Amino acid sequence: MPSLNTLPLAEPASAIPTAVYLGRLMSPRDVSHAIGDRSLDERKRIGNRWFLCGDVGESSFAHFKASSATAPMVAHVDSFASSAGGHYVVVTHEAHRHQHRFVLPLYDASIGTFFGALAEGADYAFSLGRDLQGDALVLLNLAMVDVARSVLQLRTAPEASLVPTLIRELPDVVNAFTHPKAIPLVGASTRGEMEGLSVSVVLPNSSIDRLSAKMFDGKLRL
Numbered sequence: 001m002p003s004l005n006t007l008p009l010a011e012p013a014s015a016i017p018t019a020v021y022l023g024r025l026m027s028p029r030d031v032s033h034a035i036g037d038r039s040l041d042e043r044k045r046i047g048n049r050w051f052l053c054g055d056v057g058e059s060s061f062a063h064f065k066a067s068s069a070t071a072p073m074v075a076h077v078d079s080f081a082s083s084a085g086g087h088y089v090v091v092t093h094e095a096h097r098h099q100h101r102f103v104l105p106l107y108d109a110s111i112g113t114f115f116g117a118l119a120e121g122a123d124y125a126f127s128l129g130r131d132l133q134g135d136a137l138v139l140l141n142l143a144m145v146d147v148a149r150s151v152l153q154l155r156t157a158p159e160a161s162l163v164p165t166l167i168r169e170l171p172d173v174v175n176a177f178t179h180p181k182a183i184p185l186v187g188a189s190t191r192g193e194m195e196g197l198s199v200s201v202v203l204p205n206s207s208i209d210r211l212s213a214k215m216f217d218g219k220l221r222l
Contacts, residue, residue: 004081004154007088007173008182016194018178019057019131023102023200025114026051028122049123050114052091052102054200056137060098061130063196065137067095073139076186077147079106079154082173086158086166089115089151092183093126093139098196099185100128103177106151107158107166108204115155118148163207174201 026034028048035043056064067073074094081087087106092099104111118124126139158166176182180194 004079004087007080007082008176008179016180017057017059017196019055019060019198020174020178021055021132021198021200023052023054023202025104025110025202026053027113047123049125050117051125051127052114052202053127053129053136054100054102054198055129055132056098056100056198057196058131058133060095060100060196060198061128061135061137063096063098064093064100064128068137068139074186075139077151078183079151082166082169084165084169085162086169086173087154087156088173089154090177090183091126093128094185097185097192097194098198099180099183099194100198100200101177101183102126103174103199103201105166105170105202105204105207106155107163107207109157109206111202111204112152112155112157115148115151118144119152121145163211167204167208167211170201170204174199 027050031046031049031051032043035046064073076092078090078092079087080090089104089106089111091102091104104114106112106115114124124144127136128139129136177199178197180197185192185194
């Protein structure tokens with residue numbers, strides 16, 4: 001797990017197929033509620049685990065599905081700091097020159113709770129959907145304990161006055177990660193140019209909720 005990198009600068013539009021989605025972090029309680037009407041066997045199979053959910057572009061999904069069936073998925077974690085002081089973690093999966101990137105705002109309390117649970121050995125999974133069409137690939141139990149502990153060392157809670165700035169910068173942050181060079185391919189089987197890129201951003205919902213509460217109370221103006 002490297003130290004904080006400088007957030008990559010925006011580049012001209014990528015020539016490769018690129019898709020951006022809203023991601024979702026689900027706690028074990030969220031997952032339990034979501035699958036409450038499923039069979040007992042399915043609920044046992046899913047278990048009491050965290051889920052980090054995103055989507056992969058149509059042109060990339062088949063590559064991820066084929067790769068996961070034959071070998072462990074190449075995955076790596078990078079951390080970045082924006083000029084405004086926001087810290088971000090990007091979890092990247094690779095398959096046959098295709099990447100998916102989860103962009104996580106590390107300053108948000110929900111993301112801190114997630115990595116705190118992983119650092120204690122909590123079960124978790126990544127879910128990669130097929131372009132919002134219902135199919136999903138679930139990746140279980142990739143080693144993350146040591147990575148999560150390193151991530152927590154980088155986490156700092158921002159001053160309350162900085163939170164509106166961090167929320168406003170999020171579109172620029174996401175845009176920076178839609179470019180292939182932001183996180184190069186690292187897998188031994190992925191030599192050459194990237195052929196497909198998908199990005200799922202998890203919103204800083206805890207921070208947004210606190211900010212909204214202050215606005216409704218008349219204690220904050222953007």
